[in-house]
Amino acid sequence: MSEAILEIRHLQKSFGKNNVLKDIDFTIYPGDITSIIGASGSGKSTLLRCINVLERPSGGEILHNGLNILDKANNVTAYRAKVGMVFQSFNLFDNMSVLDNCTIGVTKVLKKDKNYAHELALRYLTQVGMEPYINARPKQLSGGQKQRVAIARALCMQPEVLLFDEPTSALDPEMVGEVLDVIRTLAQEGMTMIIVTHEMAFARDVSTRTIFMDKGVIAEEGSPQQIFTNPQNPRTKEFLSRFMNN
């Protein structure tokens, strides 16, 4: 097995007295596609937000290439540039065109020149099928189109790992497919990803490992086959049966 990209060790997060994450442990290797499932409020978003330090964990360690990025001495912004994030609500920059959304991080954060950024943006916008829209503003796009641009924006940073927080939950049903297709393509290309999703069939097909979260802990983890067809933990069984029946 190659070197781990991320090692999450005893990660904890509490909001006041509310312990949202309790002692989370897992490791991400290059090429891993980890799907995270679990009931609403179980701490899935908080976990992703802690992983790229949008939320500061209350305890534990996040080792990135062996260095704990939660040490005060370590540069969080430089780390974030290497960990991409795709949000449920897209969070595209409303004041910029589709193209500028994709180039701004490359020129301002990675400090690459404009031509390079432009080329990169076009490559990834083409990959997600959005390059005809380079001049559009986010407000002029449909949800599915916005999310595809958001994925291209994250890819332009050429991240080591890409985090998805329910990327299709805010979409009209007919747009879910176009976004899942893009993620599927990334999976085929070997992109390392952590995907929080309620699309169970998609999670089963695309991921190499599935984590079931319950009340702030990893209640069960294993291969998708294991979790979806032969869950051991009663909570997992209950969640899946409730979910499949809906």
Added chain:
Amino acid sequence: MTSVLPESFIGKVLYLADHYGSAYLAGAKLTLLIALVGTAFGCLIGFVCGIVQTIPVSKNDSAPKRFFVKLAKLVLNVYVEFFRGTPMMVQAMLFYYGFIQYTSYRPTTTLAGIVVVSINTGAYMAETMRGGIFSVDKGQTEGAKAIGMTHFQTMLYVILPQAIRNIMPQIGNNLIINIKDTSVLSVISVCELMYHGKAVAGTYYTTFESFTIVSLIYLTLTFVCSRLLRLMEKHIDGADSYDLATTDTLAHTSGMVKYPNEPKDGDPA
């Protein structure tokens, strides 16, 4: 004067406009100059104050940084409260006569006027800007942080452009208020429109007629300015529709992916 003052109201107004047109115009020019420059500098001051007011401090920051940010915020609060809590006319008196009585520096009345309007506008814009920054959706900050932008970059490229766009109507309001409120600067003898209006009124006892002209000029100035600002807002918002980039469709080489809604023309939903 070669001609006699007519009897009728219209006659008097036309007479004053004819004989003192250049005085009114000079006044209008100075009014506009002070209002424009004062609003511009006021916005700059307000932007800087608003940005400082919204610097986040967390327990992870060093003690000196926390101290200086808190101190700066305190100083700015005092500034905002003082200049919003006293009339601009009083501020003009304090500023101008403060220099005259206690220093050897003699500011021109125009300069004093511009400074007072700037500082006064800055106090209002500081609050407006702070609100404008907070009004930008939190998701915008998260999107920026997620690609590794620093707080400064996030502000500069993402938040401020949107905050400023959101407060454009208030900037316009401030400009219009300033065009009107420069009239109080006549207390330190700034030769703006009000000052000339009074001077002409006193010459012939034609107060009503002179101020009819003055009010028409103020109205014209404020109307034109508000229209121009509206145009600027439209310009910032960009075109209603966009052009689809015309690229070779065969360039979709990633043929594995099919997109249900292929590029339509114009403006999809």
